[in-house]
Amino acid sequence: MVLLAAIAVGGVTPALAQEKLIMVLDSSGSMAGQIESRAKLDVARSTIRDLLGKVKPTTQLGLIAYGHRRKGDCADIETIYEVGKPDGAAIMAAVNRLNAVGKTPLSTAVRKAAEQLNFTEDKATVILISDGKETCGADPCALGRELKSKGLDFKVHVVGFDIKSDERAGLQCLADETGGQYVPANSAADLGAAIYKTIEVAQAPAAAPEPEPDPVVEPGLRVDVVVSEGGETWKGDIGLKLFGEKQGLDGKREKVADAWRVKSGHIFKNMKDGAFVMEVLLADHRHIKRTVQVDVRGNEAQIVTVNLNIGQVRFDASLAEEGEALKHDLGWWVYGPKEGLAGKRKKIAEFWRVKSGRVFWLPAGTWRVEGAIADAKYLRVVRNELTVQAGGGDAHAFSFNAGTVRFDASLSAEGAAFKGDLGWTILSQQKDLSGNRKKITNFWRAKSGGIFLLPAGEWLIEGVLADHKYVSLSQTISVSPASEAAHSFNFNAATVRFDVTVNGQPTGADLGLTVLGLEKDLAGKQKKITDFWRTRSGAVTVLPAGKFLLKGLLADQKEVKGETTLELNPGDEKPVALDLKNP
Known part of the structure; x- marks a missing residue:
């Protein structure tokens, strides 16, 4: 199977707009099967080589492979080429290393591709080229419904490569549930044509925006949500709650209606007359919430427009000014511009373990942004004044130096x-x-x-x-x-083994050993380097290079003791003999 994921970032300024493709290559055992006297994986390699010349110059490309390292492991999924400017030689070198050995977790691969493409915030398309059905227990049909419901504008196009008739249903359903296409391919030539067809669809210019909802013609309250004053409609999922205007003694209001993961244009019906407080929450950006007052006239058709007053930002991180994008996971914290009396700022948003180049929605305004490398939190950046324009989109570069x-x-x-x-x-x-x-x-x-x-x-x-x-x-x-x-x-040290005897005879008793410097200070004392308690003869340890005095005794017969000098050179590996005397 070959899986390609495509995205055209919409609704942003040209500074942020970009197109991305992720190929996910299934190297499951079935890809070792032959078609036209060639292994299917070899056909896929050739197709990818040809495909590289058809990808738009503005497109960023990445590769994910699975089933190529271990048999029977549904978690055998690996990013083999990070999303970025396509390097044909590097991509083909990665693809040529693959072996068809494992299982087919196609649902997990599609989900991973969708998440990497930020499908809840951006338009995203996945192109799946499969030679068989899911073999890791997931339901592609259910996955399609889930991703479609959560995605901003998400589709899966499926190319069935030499598919058996009884294995087509799940793949067909995955495409249908997301509004994508299913295209069969029964030969090497068909595979190239089918992939090219779906790539053309994925890279086609975005369709014209859907018209605004028709005016409400029956009694009800329609909630229209816009990004900015007079700006475009919010296309993602929202949560709505309506509360009574009056607060109880506990400061809470009575909830009278709600709706979750609905779209702008949702209509509340059978509403009673009265004044209400409405909360609007972005389902996949829960740091964005707006509260408005609403006067409802239950026998009328009403429209309330909620202005989110938000804009987009892209945070690009590197280790040096104008350096390459950082590949490590990052954390970002967005705070209010002023400190309170306690010296703290109000936290506006937090994003954890995200990648450089991630796009976020933030309230319009001027904010303080702090960033850290997730696995190296001592490396931080601060931008005291970062301005977000309502309906706008800007890229911001951060150097961790x-x-x-x-x-x-x-x-x-x-x-x-x-x-x-x-x-x-x-x-x-x-x-x-x-x-x-x-x-x-x-x-x-x-x-x-x-x-x-x-x-x-x-x-x-x-x-x-x-x-x-x-x-x-x-x-x-x-x-x-x-x-x-x-x-x-x-470290200028040596490895030693303590061979201890008592009156010349081997001993298995517990020992106490002390290592001292040979030189004495002005008080006549020797510096203790280290000691070992209840150790045994034959113990191996590391000591600094130099000249030392080794003292020893039996842990349970302290009168049985002895000492010796030793000299160690850096890198030595030597036994040290110490004979204890029983008086």
């Missing part, structure tokens, strides 16, 4: 990568008046080779072996916006 680093850790210069867990703390270079450094963030139980995002600047990195915290280091690094750099950290 950060770079990507890789931390490679070893126990000696040019030694092998350390395999244990690590801890990293990122501190400012400069100290405050109290002599303290500001902590930027920390990473705990990371591995050597771990990749992190850090703000641009000069930083002090404190590293520690997570299970040997007495082995640590400090090192400064520099990070530039959008840079990618690997940094090596040498």
Whole structure:
């Protein structure tokens, strides 16, 4: 199966308008079957190669594949090419790596495509090319109804590729329920023609707007919802609630009518005369709510127009000014422009784990916007004044001013990568008046080779072996916006094994071991490096390089003790013998 999803973002200014296609390639086991002496997946590859030349220059393209890695796994779905400017070589390299081995979760794939295309806010079309039915228990027919009811303007066109007659019904229903087309293809030539036909439909200019609802000609209250004063009708789902005007002692009003996931133009019938309070909520943008007063005359046909007074914004995020779009998940918070007496601002909206380039609806006005990288919340941006025009659409670029680093850790210069867990703390270079450094963030139980995002600047990195915290280091690094750099950290340490005997004989008793520096301070004391309690002979640990005094005793016979000196070089792996004496 090959699945293509298309969208033309409507109702926005040219700055935001864009067209996107997502191909979802089904590499299920049935795609290994043959048609005209060729594997169906090979036919699909050739078709995609030809299709790339027919995609509009303004179209952004992405690919999702499933069933290509594991047998019997309905969750085997992977984005193999992020939505962006089509790179034919990269796309075909990704497609050529696919193998037809898995199941056919076509409903999950269609849903994933719809969600990636932001189908509740934007016009979206999915083109599904399938050689068989759903094999992961979902109901394509029910999915079609659900997505159609939630979508702003959503369709699924289905190309049935060498489909058996008894497997067509679900795919036909998916297309029918969403207002799409079902097109059969029984050969390689048919497949190319069918895909081209549906691509033409998906990339066709948007149809003229539907006419406004006819005037109310029977008694009732019609609610028309518009984006801005004199602007276009809101096409998404809305929720409506009508309350009595009077409030009870608890401050609440009696609800007299409601409607959920209806469209602009909804009519309330059999209303009584009176004054009411009406709440209008955007079902898929619940931070947008308007409250209006309504005087109802039950025996008349009335129209009330609710102006949402909203506009669209697109938030584009990168690591550097004019840099590439950030692929990480993002969080955005929109606040009022002024602080209250408690020093806090009113939160207008929040969007979590969204991608760069996402389009949002916001109330008209001037707002403070704060952004963060979802998995690196210490990286934030702030825009103190961002203006939203009612009915307008503007793109806003945010630079997180950060770079990507890789931390490679070893126990000696040019030694092998350390395999244990690590801890990293990122501190400012400069100290405050109290002599303290500001902590930027920390990473705990990371591995050597771990990749992190850090703000641009000069930083002090404190590293520690997570299970040997007495082995640590400090090192400064520099990070530039959008840079990618690997940094090596040498912990200057050795691996040792304690081989303990008692009067020359092996022992399995519990031990207490203490590692001390050889040099004494002015008070005649030796610095304790670390100790180990109730350990056993043969225990392996990591110690800093250097010269040390090792003292030991039996945990339950403390009079049985001994000591020895040891010298360790960076990267050493050596046994240390210690014989305890029983007086």
